[in-house]
Amino acid sequence: MAVDCDHHPVLWRDRQLLLLASARTVSVLGNGFARVALGFAVLGLPGATPGRLSLVLACQALPQLLFILVGGVIADRMSRARLMVVADIVGAGAYAGLAALVLSGHAPLLLMCVLAVVAGTATALFSPAMDGLVPLVVPAGRLQQANGLLRVGTNxxxxxxxxxxxxxxxxxxxxxxxxxxxxxxxVSAVLTARLRVPGRAGKSSSALDDLKEGWREFASRQWLWVVVAQYTVVVAALNANAGVLGPLVAEEELGGARAWSVIVAAQALGTIAGAGLAARVRVGRPVLVAVLATFPAALPIALLAASAPVWMTAVAMFCSGIAADVFAVLWSTTIQREIPEESLSRVASYEWFGSLAFAPLGLLVAGPAADAVGTREALAGCAGLIVVATAAALLAPQVRGRR
Structure with missing residues (x-):
């Protein structure tokens, strides 16, 4: 493994990358507000209950899974930058509507759910287009550095x-x-609209044919579908920990929300450091290194299961954050280099769909599992699932040998 420190100044002077990074940074900053604001907004309404909050959040999350494949097909048929602008405008309208309802004090549950669906659909259109846009903005030899720098900004x-x-x-x-x-x-839509990327030729094939072609590209690469299958399990386990089991054990044994916020903040800081590191490292087998970087995700969960001190779990979460972004940058770069550009967004949509397929299930099962066997035992099970899924991925020859 080598470390390359020479590309960052040149990349940051690239107008196209600067526009894209600025758009993403502003948009993600707003999303950081929304994650907290939406929950408090719903709970602050007359007659609000935790069940209503769950329903609104589910209405936002479900379209991201259901429409992600559609987003991939559309992104490979039109200008990806233009689709991102459309998605940003739709998302702006959805959140403006939610804000207006909350500020008015009259927010019918049905209308809140409809706007949440619109917001989730906008995300489903945006994500595959974003994955496919980076290679159109950055030279092939600079993809890893660009992905790392983009993640430093967004994290x-x-x-x-x-x-x-x-x-x-x-x-x-x-x-x-x-x-x-x-x-x-x-703001993100305005900045993205200023990008200058090549136009796309019209396609005579149907959307269904495009979807099938994207599946063939996805399924023909063992390293790709094996790692996506691995992350179907990993993401479910991580969701169960972050959404339910971690807060439960923090409340039961670690002193409550303050301890959990320290642990979560440590992971967030780790992702920033990890993205900066991943922008610089050069490895001969990026898929193998990316998969190996998944193992540290199990450590903080295992420490929570073992009732370790908060500082120890926080250190482990910081390290897992570093490893998570090393995985993310190496993985994104490999896909962008190996998949034909004309199919990239569709393949990315299959990757998103596979990785997120069991994410809601992880949240759904975590609570009953904690009641049935105990919170610490459920956490130990999540850590074990991550280790087993990652070890199984290493059995695939293309995962170990892809250069």
Whole structure:
């Protein structure tokens, strides 16, 4: 493994990359506000219950899974930058509507759910287009550095957004915080619209044919579908820990929300450091290194199961954050280099779909599992699933040998 320190200044002077990075940084900062603001907005409404909050959040999350393949097909048929602009505008409209409902004090549950569906659909259209746009903006030899730098910006802005969101909600209210998120989408759309990327030729094939072609590209590469299958399990386990089991054990044994916030913040800081490292490292077998970088994700979960001190779990979470972004940068770069550009967004959509397929199930099963066998035992099971899934991925010859 080598470390390359020479590319960053040149990349940051690239106008195209700077526009894209600025758009993503502003948008992700707004999303950091929205993650907290939406929950407080719903719970602050008359007659609000945890069940209503779950319903609104589910209405936002489900379209991201259901429509991600459609987003991939569309992104390979039209200008990806233009589709991202459309998705940003749709997302801005959805969050502006949510903000208006909350600020008015009259927010029918059905209308909140409809707007949440619209917001989730916008994300499903945006994500595959974004994955396919980077190779059109950055030279092939600079993809890894560009992916690393993009993640440094987005991870930093997400951390800042989450850190400031509580203060913002308390200061100006959840409705105005949602309005700020809508504004961030507008800024992102304006910046993205200024990108100059090659046009796309019209296609005579049907959307279904495009979907089948994308599947063939995806399924024909063992290293690709094996790692996506691995992450179907890994993401479910991580979701169960982050969404349910971690907060439960923090409440039961570690002193509550303050301890959990320290642990989560440590992971967020680790992702920033990991993205910076991943922008520089050069490896001969990026898929193998990416898969190996998944193992550290099990350590903080195992420490939570063992009732380790908060500082020890936080250190482990920091290290897992580093490893997670090393995986993310190496993985994104490999896909962008190995998949034909004309199919890239469709393949990315299959990757998104596979990785997120069991994510809601992880959240759904975590609570009952904790009740049935105990929180610590459920955490140990999540750590074991990550180790087993990652070890199984290493059995694939293309995972070990792909250069």
């Amino acid at each position: 930093t802005s997400l951390l800042l957004g989450l850190a400031l969101s509580g203060v913002t909600v308390a200061w100006i209210g959840a409705g105005w915080a949602l309005a700020l998120n809508a504004g961030s989408f507008v």
